[in-house]
Amino acid sequence: LSPISAMFSVISIYFTIVEILLIPAVLVRVGIFTRIPALIFIVIFYFGYQVYSILGSYPELFYPYISVFSEIQRQGIY
Structure with a gap:
């Protein structure tokens, strides 16, 4: 991939x-979950898959913070 992409x-x-946080909040506000209860499971599955795919693409974004003054070396794909 190019740097821009x-x-x-x-x-x-x-x-x-x-x-992931905004869409369920809007759906709760509209009240769609009370009319279609099975939609809750579809939304949970869909956003669970999104979280899984996010963590797979750039896991280094989700490493805990390590200070620049720390002696610990970060392990990554570098």
């Missing part, structure tokens, strides 16, 4: 995280 890929990860 990699940058957009990383930006889209953060959008997906917000989407």
Whole structure:
């Protein structure tokens, strides 16, 4: 991938995280879960798959914070 497409890929990860939180909140506000209870399982499965695919593409974004002054070396794909 080119650096620009990699940058957009990383930006889209953060959008997906917000989407995972925002869409169910809107659906609860509209009240669609009370009318279609099976939709809850579909939404949970869909967003679970999204989280799984996010963690697989750039796992280094989700490593815990390590200070620059720490003696611990971060393991990654570098």
